[in-house]
Amino acid sequence: MKIDRRQFLKLSAAGGGAVFASSLAGCAGMAAGGRDFYFVQLSDAHWGFNGPAVNPDARGTLPKAVAAVNALPIEPDFVFFTGDLTHTTDDPIERRKRMGEFKEIASGLKNKNVRFIPGEHDASLDHGKAWMEFFGETHYSFDHKGVHFVAVDNVSDPAARIGDEQLAWLAADLARQPRDARIVVFTHRPLFDLAPQWDWATRDGAQAIAILEPFQNVTVFYGHIHQENHHMTGHIAHHSAKSLIFPLPAPGSQPKREPVKWDASQPYRGLGFREVQAEKQGPKYAIAEMPVVKS
Amino acid sequence: MTVDRHRRRALASGAALLAAAALGAGVAARGAERVIHVSARRFAYTPNRIELKVGEPVVFELVTEDIVMGFSIPDFKMRSDIVPGKTMRVPLTPDRAGTFIFLCDIFCGEGHENMNGQLVVS
Numbered sequence: 341m342k343i344d345r346r347q348f349l350k351l352s353a354a355g356g357g358a359v360f361a362s363s364l365a366g367c368a369g370m371a372a373g374g375r376d377f378y379f380v381q382l383s384d385a386h387w388g389f390n391g392p393a394v395n396p397d398a399r400g401t402l403p404k405a406v407a408a409v410n411a412l413p414i415e416p417d418f419v420f421f422t423g424d425l426t427h428t429t430d431d432p433i434e435r436r437k438r439m440g441e442f443k444e445i446a447s448g449l450k451n452k453n454v455r456f457i458p459g460e461h462d463a464s465l466d467h468g469k470a471w472m473e474f475f476g477e478t479h480y481s482f483d484h485k486g487v488h489f490v491a492v493d494n495v496s497d498p499a500a501r502i503g504d505e506q507l508a509w510l511a512a513d514l515a516r517q518p519r520d521a522r523i524v525v526f527t528h529r530p531l532f533d534l535a536p537q538w539d540w541a542t543r544d545g546a547q548a549i550a551i552l553e554p555f556q557n558v559t560v561f562y563g564h565i566h567q568e569n570h571h572m573t574g575h576i577a578h579h580s581a582k583s584l585i586f587p588l589p590a591p592g593s594q595p596k597r598e599p600v601k602w603d604a605s606q607p608y609r610g611l612g613f614r615e616v617q618a619e620k621q622g623p624k625y626a627i628a629e630m631p632v633v634k635s
Numbered sequence: 636m637t638v639d640r641h642r643r644r645a646l647a648s649g650a651a652l653l654a655a656a657a658l659g660a661g662v663a664a665r666g667a668e669r670v671i672h673v674s675a676r677r678f679a680y681t682p683n684r685i686e687l688k689v690g691e692p693v694v695f696e697l698v699t700e701d702i703v704m705g706f707s708i709p710d711f712k713m714r715s716d717i718v719p720g721k722t723m724r725v726p727l728t729p730d731r732a733g734t735f736i737f738l739c740d741i742f743c744g745e746g747h748e749n750m751n752g753q754l755v756v757s
Binding site for chain 1: 703705707709710716735736738739740741742743744745747748749
C-alpha cells in the first residue's frame with residue numbers, strides 16, 4: 341500500500357520521532373515546480389570513539405541507525421551524512437581503518453544513493469587526505485528532482501575556513517542557478533556564529549552566506565553540534581542534526597561543552613537522524629526527527 | 636611531520652594579519668601594557684585562568700610547545716594563530732567585566748574541544 345508522505349510523517353512522529361514542520365520563508369518554495377521526495381540526514385557518528393560514560397554502545401549505535409533507516413516504510417531518495425563519520429586520531433593508519441569500517445557499515449544501507457561530507461574529526465588533521473581516498477571530493481554539487489544541492493567543506497582547513505578557492509567555486513556554481521532556484525546546502529559546521537566560544541562557527545562562513553543571500557530559497561543542513569537547532573540568517577534557514585554517538589548541551593547553556601552523560605533509564609536519548617521532505621503543496625518542507633532506537 | 640608543515644604553511648600568513656587586526660581592538664601605546672605569557676600545547680593553555688582589570692591594557696605573548704594552535708577570545712573579537720618557533724604578541728584592553736572563554740579555534744586533535752581557559756575581568 342502506498343502511504344502518503346504527510347501521513348507517513350505523522351506515523352513517524354507517533355512512533356517516537358518528532359516532526360518539525362516549517363513554513364519558514366527560507367523553505368517556502370523548496371519543492372515548488374519540482375517533485376515530491378524526501379531524503380535522510382545522518383551526522384556525527386564518530387566511529388572509533390570510546391567513552392562508556394557517554395555512550396556504552398559506541399560500536400552499536402551506527403549499525404542501529406543503519407537498521408532504523410533500512411526499516412523505514414518508504415525508502416528515501418538518498419541518504420546524506422554531514423560529517424564526523426569517524427572520531428579523530430593522530431595515527432594515519434588507524435584513521436583509515438576507522439574510515440574503512442565506517443564505509444563498510446554504511447554500505448549496509450539498502451538505499452545505495454549515499455553521499456558524504458567530512459567533519460573536522462575526519463579531515464582537519466590531514467587536510468582531508470585520508471577522506472578523499474575513501475569518499476572522494478570534499479565539496480561538490482548535484483541536482484535532484486528540481487532542487488540544487490551543494491556540499492560545502494568547512495573542515496579540511498583546521499582553522500575552520502571554507503577558503504577563497506572554494507568560495508569562488510561556490511559563487512560560480514550558484515551563478516548558473518536562477519535567483520528563485522531551490523537550493524539546499526550541506527555542511528558540517530554552522531555557517532553562522534552559533535557559539536564561537538564553543539568553536540561552533542565557520543571562520544569565513546559569513547562570506548558563504550553572502551554568496552547564498554541573493555537566492556530566495558536556501559536551506560542549510562549541518563551537523564557538528566550534536567543536537568537539533570533551527571536558526572534563520574535573514575531568509576536562509578539553518579538546521580543542525582542530532583548525533584549518532586552523544587548529545588552536546590544547548591549552545592552556551594553551561595560553562596563547558598561537555599558531552600551529555602548516558603542515561604541508562606533512557607538509552608540513546610538525544611541521538612537520532614532526520615527525514616527531510618520537499619513537498620509541492622502545503623507546508624512545502626518538513627523535518628521529522630527520528631530516534632536511533634524507538635522507545 | 637607532514638601535517639605540521641601543512642598547518643604551518645596554511646596558517647602563517649593569516650597569523651600576521653589577524654594579530655595586526657587585533658591591534659584595532661583598542662590598546663594604548665606599547666610599553667605601558669602588562670605582558671601576559673601564555674603557553675599552548677596539545678590540549679591545554681598555561682595558564683588557563685587569566686585575571687584582568689577593566690580598561691587595563693595588556694599584551695598576550697603567545698607561544699606553542701608543539702603544533703600550530705589558535706588563541707581566540709570571541710567575546711572581544713580577538714584571536715591569533717600561534718605558530719611554532721614564534722612569539723605572537725596580541726594586545727587587548729577589556730572594556731567590560733565578566734568571565735569570558737578563550738579557546739583554541741584551530742582543530743588540533745582529540746582533546747581540541749577541551750582546550751580552553753577563562754579570562755576573568757573585574
